[in-house]
Amino acid sequence: MFKKLVNKKRLNNEKGLTLIELLAVIVILAIIAAIAIPAIGNIIENTRYNAVKADAINVLNAANLYFTDEPDKTEVTVKTLLDEKYLDTAGKIPEGNTNKVTKEKFNTLTTSAIVYTNSKTVTFDGATIDSINGDKQKGSKESNKTIPSAPSSSGTSN
Template sequence: MFNGLKRVSKEEKGFTLIELLAVIIIIGIIAAIAVPSIGGLINKTKDDADKATAQQLYEAARLYLTAEKNGDFSNATVTLTDLEGKYLPTNIKDGNGKEITAATVTFDKDGTLESVSFTTSDGTKNFDKDFNKPAGSSTSGT
C-alpha cells in the first residue's frame, strides 16, 4: 500500500514554466483587449449622463416658463438661477459628479428648443435641440 502512495506522489508534477508563461501571455492579451473597451464604456456612460442632465435642465426650463412666464417660450433664455430651488434641486451635478455652476436653456422665436449648455469646473458642455453635442463643439478644460 505504501509503495502505491509513493509511486503516485513521485508521478505528480506541477505546471511547467512554459505552461505558466502561456497562461500569463493569454491573460495579458485579454487585458490588452478589455481595458480600452472598459475605458470607452465609461466615457460613453459619462456622455450619456451629461445628455440626461441637459434634458433635465430643458424639462425644468419648460416648467419654469409655463408657470412663471405664462407659457411664453419665444426667444426665452432660462438660467440655472431661475431654476434652482423650485424647479431643480440646488447643487445639481453632471456625469462626472462635478457641480454645475451655470446653465442656460435657450428657445428660438418659435418657442422651440435651440440649445442647452452648462458649466462645471471641467468646462462648458453644449447641446443642440436634439441633445447632441454640436459639430465642432468641445468642452473647455478636460
C-alpha cells in the same frame, strides 16, 4: 483496500504546472488585458458623455415646469432652476449665467463648454430634447463636441 492503493498511486503521479506553462498563461492574460483595457476606457468616456446629455435633458424638463408656472418668462438660467427648486442638481451643467434655457417652439438649451472627461468638452447650442436624443456622437471620439438644435424639416431635399 485496492481502492486505497490506486488512490495513493494516483496522488504520487500528479505534478504541478511547469514554469513554461505558467509563463504561457501569463502571456495569454497580458494579451487579453492589452485588448480589453482600451475598450473599457472608451466605454467609460461614452458613459460620461451620455451622462452630460442626460443632465441637459433634466435641465430642459425642469425648464418646461418653470415655463408652465411662469408663462410670461422667456428665458431661465440653470441657477434659477436650482434656486427655485425646479431642479435638484444640474449634474455636470454649470450654474453660470451663460447656461440657460430659452422658451421657443421647443425649449432650447445653450451652454458654455462642459468638460466631461479630461480635456474633452461638449457644448449645447440651442439644443432641444429631440436633438440631444438624436445625437449619435461617441464620447470617446473627437475631443470637442457641439449639440446644435435639430435641423428643420421644412427644407427641400434632393
